[in-house]
Amino acid sequence: MKIVTWNINSIRLRIVLLEQLLMTHNPDIVLLQETKVINDLFPADALHEIGYRHLYYQGQKSYNGVAIISKLPIDASFSIKLYNDDKRHVAVKIGDLEIHNFYIPAGGDIPDINENPKFRHKLEYVQLIQEWFKANRNQESKIILAGDLNIAPLEHDVWSSKQLSKVVSHTGVERAALINLQNSLGLIDSARYFIPAHEKFYTWWSYRNIDWQKSNRGRRLDHIWVSKNLQSRLIAIEAVVDARNWQLPSDHVPYIVQITDETISV
């Protein structure tokens, strides 16, 4: 079973790229962020036509918006409201899995909660995620927590940890908050389960580079975490880096994790 997360940065503008991703990689479940469209205008028909019949999405005008697109039946769905009314979370139950799709606030430019309310929002949002899981889920839950978490937690999740130490997405307080969230909920970082900590690994390259490939100033902002009881089911991961070269690309690339189906797990 393949699960992919992708910050698509407007689903209406990039519906053809989404179809291309689905055709070429054939994921079972797709988690999208920044759909930037209200539910009434979500391109559900186009997805139905290519075999993704089970959809759950929460959108808003212009900003945010998250969606889950599935070939497999969705048994239940819900959205958690944290901090404000932004559409930043959807979750579904599919088979024995509970899959959470988050779009954590980017946090603005100034890494100071007193000067920058967006940075405060970001850090509080991470804290509220932690509190929700602590209150509502336990070690037996089979959880996948994924999405655009907007934080690159480890040294080699960015092109230069030193040069980005005061840049929002890689500040010490954000890195600590994200690592604490992951550890306190007992979740495995699928990417670093397969890729050693000393190897660079990115899922995002800014639009503000003339040649993203040449400068290669990437960050790993997109994550798929799985609960410990799913660790033995991890098969492989992949960042679809060539998506950054597609026509009219998102600044994020799709990140895929492959796990065994429950029926063939040991």
Next chain:
DNA sequence: ATGGTTGGCCTCCAA
């Protein structure tokens, strides 16, 4: 140290 680009929309905000 600075500025660079993109998407959605109401002339600028968020990323």
